[in-house]
Amino acid sequence: MIRIFHNTSFDFIKWWRQAAIATVVFIVLGLASFLVTGGVNYSIEFTGGTLMQVRFDAAADAGALRSALEDAGVRGAEIQQYGGANEYTIRAQNSAQVAAQDTSATAVANTIRSALDAKFGAGKYVVERTEAVGPKVGQELSRGAALAMLLASLVTLAYLAMRFEWRFGVAAVLSTAHDVLVTLAFIKLTNVEVSLVIVGAILTLLGYSGNDTIIIFDRVRENLKKGRKEPLYDTLNRSINETLPRSILTHTTTLAATIALLLFAGDVLRPFALVMTFGVFVATFSSIYVASPLLLWIERTFPREPTGKGAVSRTAAMAESAAESGTRDTKPARRVPAGAR
């Protein structure tokens, strides 16, 4: 049988400082970019406005398209080539145009159509796609999306708190919060347009990353029950190593799916696939380098009561020293089973 990363004993947690610095730098970069260039790039669904995808029979010039729109009073629309030389997307998303859609969402779309009719001739082009959203709908959707994110996190927290003890739950949820920040930074830095589908991708990413954390924590819980006399630091490393083949394999199959989507599923789904591909890496990273060190930290700050599970409470105490001096030279000493000392 083929085995990858079988019976490994990597000291993953050792690198938590470096990992923390890397992720904090990434997040700070993302947030700084928020300050410099403003918020993320929201789609029509959230801002309101009109998006039209138009395919001309003959190759059309973006300049001619722009002047036709400007003449009709649709100013500052974003015009992008889409696919071939005769296909364009038109985004009219600025506040004036959104306001014009308050009376009827179709207002701007109709103006664009008549402008194109006048300039290029009716029937000389096909409107492949229209999305026109009035300002009210946009506001409602933004609220709904924010609520969904919040609720999803709360529901996950409640479930984890129920299934695991609260220390695991808190560590898992804090690591979910980390995932949200990292993903936002990623979306901002790659300038992905945030649509409802992207909100869906973020939620799926959070779920997927949560799963990964659950798998490792499940193993930690099991290893703690076995009452091995070792610091939590080692239990965590052991659990991560034991679940490593599963992690590698599952992440590989998931990556196979997201990359297939990224490369073959077309432009509409590409942002979704991009965020999900990033999500696979976030999940791997955060369950090992965010959730696990957080659990260590929580155990150290709030040690367990020495009830019956003596071994567990001692692991907490030892974890403290381990977390403070997480270097390899102290390692061999801790490798010695507690009973032998």
Add this chain to the structure above:
Amino acid sequence: MSNLKYRLGLIAALLLASVWALFPRTVVERVNRAGGIALDTVRRVPLKRGLDLQGGMHLSLEVDESKQAVADKSDALDRALKVVRSRIDQFGVAEPVVQKVGTDRIIVELPGIDDPERARAVVEAQAFLQFQITDESQALEKALPRFDQIARSRGGVAAATTEAAPTDAAAPKVPDLFTKTDTAAKSDTTKADSGSVAGQLGGAGGVSKLIAPGSIPGEYLVANKDVPELERILQLPEIQAAMPPGRELLWGDTVSSGAAPFRTLYMVESRPIITGEYLEDAKPNQDPIQGTIVEFRFNNEGGRRFRSETGKNVQNYMAIVLDDKVMGQPPVIIQAIGARGQITMTGRPLQAAQDLALTLRAGSLPVPLKVAEVRQIGASLGQDSITKGALAMVIAVALVIAIMIGYYRFSGTLAVGALILFVIFTLAVLSSFNAVLTLPGLAGLVLSVGIAVDANVLIFERIREELDRGKTVRTAIDEGFKHAWSAIVDTSVATILTAAVLYQYGSGPVRGFAVTLIAGIAASLFCAVFVVKTFYLVWLSRTSNAQTLSI
């Protein structure tokens, strides 16, 4: 062994049921038609494609309260819903969806509409009929200087260069209005010409240059090519604010007499004397003098009200306003009018009158509706999405199969068998819940193929661990499933909870994604745990004393 038989029986039964659910067939279904439930024979498609995949139009409509507040919006929408539905039914689209969402919105979905303009016109045609008295107080003339000022100040940079001139130039224009007669319409176009040029420079000429008085009080004429410019100016919030109180401007017909066509514009009293709410019947007709007309009749209450209101307005002109557009030239009220009247549609074919009568009859909306959201996808774009999505699906499945078999060999093959069942089951679950397959749903499906094997991976890794501890094959398999169970349940439940939240608060396509995810997880739980376990049991029962397991 009987245990094994039951397991195999269950899998076979589910597979049969799934294939049955996925097989296209003709069924008799209860359908909601025009308010009533009827039995109908329909061709049942296994998985209905969403509008984003088959092309079509999605509209969401809400009550337009810009003119007057509506007390009970939910109730008004319920009544409007019936009207919209009967119109859509007459429109003749296959499987349209017309439903109320929440308390303040109506969703209309028209699959496969390749002429979005016509569909939009039918749904948007509110057939909201109002009778409004035209303005007699020359309110527009009084407001014009102010309008000009606003248009000029909004003109921007270009206006600044001409700033000195317009104050002198615009002022004499207003008196011009009064001296002009109807016949001046033609000569006015030359003036309007210069007006529109100035307008392009930044609205410097202002509003008064674009408008000439018509033949009755409150009627004005605008050269056709100046219409977009004037429309834009009139939409400015400042202009809206400067509108004379209790008055509003409405567009009328395009009149193409003479060389240059022009459009009528009317200043009318905002308060309608009566609305289409009381309309009882409407039918098209041809009148030798007036041409195409639609005759209508009010009900008793409407007739009473109409009589008393027209009685108060004798000698005034009454604009018949359909969806904020004045139909024909407003007639003068000679005496109180009863329950009957007519709409003149000069120059329009009888077909147009038939359409109008039909919309008026089948549905003059009790409240004005406005389109809050439109999504329209061309059929070719939808087909393209399906093709690409399917390709991604095939590639994802192929890669996953290669990885699983390459890594787990025999056991991987079992997992792949389960994966194929997984895809069938997921589609069947979606189909039996009448779920609609959307583009994000397709993405969710592809993604779930990648994630679905996770449970198997967990189990296989556990079995390997047990084998490493020197357990027999049979025990290792048992223990492997047992130990992986808690992790599998926890991850599944956590994901289902997230998907449920997404379903609750998402809309349209994203709901499709959530449904696919939930169906995928449920099917994956069953396939990875139950089906693969059964496969192992079959294998164990056939190979007595299995010493090694290819995993």
